[in-house]
Amino acid sequence: MQGRSRSIHLSVHIHKDPAAMAERAAHIFAAACEEAVSERGTFTVALSGGHTPIPFFQLLAKSDWADRLPWDKMSFFWVDERCVDPEHPDSNYGLARRELLSHVPATHFYRMRGESDPVEAAVRYEQQIRTEFNLGPDEFPRFDFMLLGMGDDGHTGSIFPDSPALVEQKRLVIDQYVPERKADRLTLTLPVINNARLCLFLVTGSEKHEVLSRALNLLAEPTLPAQMVRPRGGDLIWIVDEAAATGN
Structure with a gap:
């Protein structure tokens, strides 16, 4: 799978505002779900927080x-997580649940x-993904839908600039200490995201605005984590508000 040449489809x-963004995202989510369930019988999703x-x-x-959505056919995973209790207000899982x-x-x-x-949580989550996706030792999961965000430093998931x-x-899945946040994080890795x-x-x-312009430049050598998200043979969709697009 890793050796095949795959193109990237960017849109x-x-x-105008977050409400309109949410509407667009919902239509994309529903269409992806319909296709996945029709072809494979299940829809695998990885969510982000913030x-x-x-x-x-x-x-x-x-x-x-x-x-209108077949929730019983969906499986929800997480792109990353803060190392806090699920009841903590910073928990990405807790946010999605609420x-x-x-x-x-x-x-x-x-x-x-x-x-x-x-360390144990990262190992456990990797094992869980391998089990749920029935992966071999060198295989990566192929999520149907990966929801991502981007910080003003260009990080995505909990993959920060200059991060190992x-x-x-x-x-x-890896665990890492993020000095900028003075906190431990868990995150899926770029090979998983890009699959x-x-x-x-x-x-x-x-x-x-500035970091968005850099992240969208797929012709340049990637220097930002978000810019390194280039799904092989998949769709890369950015939904942004006018403020991020124009800087005003």
């Missing part, structure tokens, strides 16, 4: 969206254990 959608995806989560939780998962009939959740020892995670090629069928970024705010 950028600019919307404030940006909240309108998207809340929209999916509303009845007009929730009632804003989305507790409001819909979804039952297949595979969370990162942020409250456990980070940037050069990791074998592991699926997804669809990577969708949600980005808001004028303060991210």
Whole structure:
């Protein structure tokens, strides 16, 4: 699988506000779900945290969206997690549970254990992914939908600039201490992210305009973590607000 040549399909959608962004993301999510369930019988999703995806989560939780989606055929994983208890306000799992998962009939959740020892939690999550995807020793999972965000330093997931995670090629999940945040994090690695069928970024705010311009330049040598997200044979979709797109 790793040796095959794959093209990248990039699209950028600019919307006025987070509500319009969420609507666009919901349509993309539903279309990806329909295709995955039709072809493979299940829809595998990896979620990110932060404030940006909240309108998207809340929209999916509303009845007009929730009632039309096959939640029993979805499996939810996480792109990254803060090393905190799931009840902690900073927990990515806790955010998704509060804003989305507790409001819909979804039952297949595979969370990162942020409250456990980070080294053990990373190993455990990698083993869980390998089991759920029925992977061989050198295989990577192929998620159907990967929800991502980007910080104003260009980080995505918990892969930060100058992080050892940037050069990791074998592991699926790593633990790392992030000096900028003075905290431990768990994160999927770039080979896992880049093996997804669809990577969708949600980005808001004028303060991210410059870094967004750099991240979208796929012709340049990648220097930012978000710029290194280049799914092989998959779709790369950016949904951004006007402030991020224009800097105003």
